[in-house]
Amino acid sequence: MNGPHDLGGQMGFGPVAPEQDEPQYHAAWEARAMGVTLACGALGCWPLDEGRFARESLHPAIYYNATYYEIWIRALESLLVKYGLVSAGELASGRGRSRPRAPSATDA
Amino acid sequence: MPHDHHDHEHDNHLDPMDARVRALETILTRKGLIDPAAVDAIIDTYAHKVGPQNGAAVVARAWTDPDFADWLRRDATAAIAAMGFTGRQGEHMQAVFNTPDQHNVIVCTLCSCYPWTVLGLPPVWYKSPAYRSRVVLEPRAVLAEFGLELPTDTKVRVWDSTAELRYLVVPMRPEGTEGMGPEALAALVTRESMVGTGLPRVPA
Missing domain, CATH: 3.90.330.10 (Nitrile hydratase alpha /Thiocyanate hydrolase gamma)
Incomplete structure (x- = not known):
């Protein structure tokens, strides 16, 4: 099916902005996102094509706004829930636990 | 992890995606679905070998x-x-x-x-x-x-x-x-x- 990913020939995205000496990742979490996604792929629950389809199935408003590895993580989360490996509640509470906290005496 | 020279580890500076990925990795690790050392190895492979x-x-x-x-x-x-x-x-x-x-x-x-x-x-x-x-x-x-x-x-x-x-x-x-x-x-x-x-x- 077509969708937001089907970009060939679309107009309006502006010029390409190649970056000199581009780093492999632009934040540490991007490396973890890549590694976690590949590690989960190795569980063998879904084929690569289904992983791709999960990314392509994101709502266009999300797909166009998300960075590349954010698209990967959102798709991975949806697959983990679909295959019963992680519940939506666990994802939500996990995220809740990571909210900013006040510095404590144990922070160096 | 290696190569994150620009990043720091203070939880109170996490951006939403950083928090989201950390939470996901923690959940998956606790459930025994992934091993953080394997994630490290995957990252290292694409940093140095491929x-x-x-x-x-x-x-x-x-x-x-x-x-x-x-x-x-x-x-x-x-x-x-x-x-x-x-x-x-x-x-x-x-x-x-x-x-x-x-x-x-x-x-x-x-x-x-x-x-x-x-x-x-x-x-x-x-x-x-x-x-x-x-x-x-x-x-x-x-x-x-x-x-x-x-x-x-x-x-x-x-x-x-x-x-x-x-x-x-x-x-x-x-x-x-x-x-x-x-x-x-x-x-x-x-x-x-x-x-x-x-x-x-x-x-x-």
Whole structure:
């Protein structure tokens, strides 16, 4: 099916902005996102094509706004829930636990 | 993890994606679904073992070994595998050779299919909507944004990669490199020259 990913020939995205000496990742979490996604792929629950389809199935408003590895993580989360490996509640509470906290005496 | 020189570990500075990925990795680790050491190993593989240096070695060998070049043209998957570059996202490869008449460029309009085994992880611009949408529409204008202006009588051919078949551009060997060995030649072969958005360096 077509969708937001089907970009060939679309107009309006502006010029390409190649970056000199581009780093492999632009934040540490991007490396973890890549590694976690590949590690989960190795569980063998879904084929690569289904992983791709999960990314392509994101709502266009999300797909166009998300960075590349954010698209990967959102798709991975949806697959983990679909295959019963992680519940939506666990994802939500996990995220809740990571909210900013006040510095404590144990922070160096 | 290695190589995160720009980042720091203070929880109170986490951006939402950082928090989201940390939470996910924690949940998966607690459930025994993944091992953080395996994630480290995957990251390390793509930092040090799989990258454009592999593709540069393939191109340099093609420039210096006509039999290998012929094999690469006929069966890139086997020729590249014979150099030890096998694995994920490189299962089926086609090498497209630049000539004075035709310059080749690769893209994945649908996502980010890219020959990982020879080029490593794709750069951000390759995955960007701007590149994916427009390089098939007005390739010369896009190449100009990379500083690449081709002669007007050189045809530009754009190859749209798929999940099954990935392409490697074999650029033309630069003039003035006669007598150089494969190792010195490989140092001239840039990632962009193997995607088609650039040309190899010329010897100093």
